[in-house]
Amino acid sequence: MGTKRHFRVWRGDDTGGSLQDFQVEVNEGEVVLDVIHRLQATQTPDLAVRWNCKAGKCGSCSMEINGKPRLGCMTRMSTFADNETVTVTPLRTFPVIRDLVTNVNFNYQKARELPAFAPPKDLEPGEYRMQQVDVERSQEFRKCIECFLCQNVCHVIRDHEENKPAFSGPRFFIRASELDMHPLDTRTDRKELAQAEQGLGYCNITKCCTEVCPEHIKITDNAIIPMKERVVDRRYDPVTWLGRKIFRRDQLDDPTAGRAAATGTSVATRSGDPATADTSAGWHQEGPLPQAAPVGPDGKLTVAELYLDRAAAASPFGDDQEFPLPPEKLRYQHPSAPDGDAHGHR
Incomplete structure (x- = not known):
């Protein structure tokens, strides 16, 4: 047998409303949404509340409980003191449709x-x-x-x-x-x-x-x-501003173009040649060399591909690398290919 708890629930619609008091039974292990359902079943059958999965994965039962936005299905009654009044109101930022349901x-x-x-x-x-x-x-x-x-x-x-x-x-x-x-x-x-x-x-x-x-x-x-x-x-950034004064727009969109022009070197491409490494703008390290064709002649992954722990390339970090990676080893920019369009894409 559960204990009686004091609930205050907002009732109303877009024209106005007020908080109403209820004494409702609460059992061990229940969440706020359970109590709202009991209110619907026993005292206020017209109480409107939006919910779906009751597992914290659909986001439907958003409400404000004692002034804090929470999910009704993930807020356990055990987090409140036995003599504490539990106040349930709709989300304040969005217009009310009715009771605890808002227009999002x-x-x-x-x-x-x-x-x-x-x-x-x-x-x-x-x-x-x-x-x-x-x-x-x-x-x-x-x-x-x-x-x-x-x-x-x-x-x-x-x-x-x-x-x-x-x-x-x-x-x-x-x-x-x-x-x-x-x-x-x-x-x-x-x-x-x-x-x-x-x-x-x-x-x-x-x-x-x-x-x-x-x-x-x-x-x-x-x-x-x-x-x-x-x-x-x-x-x-003043360096970026200066670069826009010096380089052409297409060189700015493809950062490797300006660097290659300044050094007189060519940048490796994704042309399918296994002898060339895939490099990317600002990554400061070469990508892994392909170990095999990504797909077989039939356009499907080979059996070996399916069983490898990584696909068609050696780890760029080494097998002894611990995760999470230190910031200096993170790759922050999008890959680019200078043989593609102005944005480095094929």
Whole structure:
């Protein structure tokens, strides 16, 4: 038999509402969403709440519990004192539809405004291999479950409704950052778009979005701050400014062109010749030499490929390398091929 607990739940719609008090049974091991469901079943059958998986993976049951944005299905009742009143309200940043359900269309509108992933044209399966370090850098951002708690807690739009047209919010900053890091994304203007269209400059990195993320994504440290730094490098770095005065635009878009012209050396290409190494702009080290053709004559991976711990190339770090890698060994720039187009893509 459970114990009775005091709940205050916001009831109302877009025209107004108020907090209502309830005494509801709570059993050991339950979460807030369990109690909300019990309220629906026993006292308020018309209580509106959005939920789906009840496993912390769909992001549907976002709400504010005792003033903090959380997932109802991941907030255990055991975290509250026995005599503590649990207050449940809808997300404050978005318009209320009814009770605990809010209209989050703002986020889907911003998602449509963000340019999609743009792979290189004419890239055939097996022609390109991503380094594991490139995969790991952006993998963190793909954990986002779109609960929009980070959007809700961001004071740029939480406290200033007028900022919404010009500000995308942290959820879409990590998406832009992920695509900007992706070696296969051919768009070179994501930094400019983040500054001019997404309102990156509005963010003053208070890290409130990171604090509420249920997937523990380091939104500020790993996405927003690096993107801000890349924007500053692109727009305000004096060396970059001087380079724009000296080199042609195509040399600036392909950093290897200016370096090759200055040294009189040629840059290795991805021409398929196993004797040439794949080098990339700013990586300061040669890529691994191919050990075998990426695919067989039939266009499929060979049996040997399927059983190797790495595909068609030796490890660029060595088998004795410990992870995580030190910063000086991380590869921060997108691969480029001087035999391709102006952006270094085939």
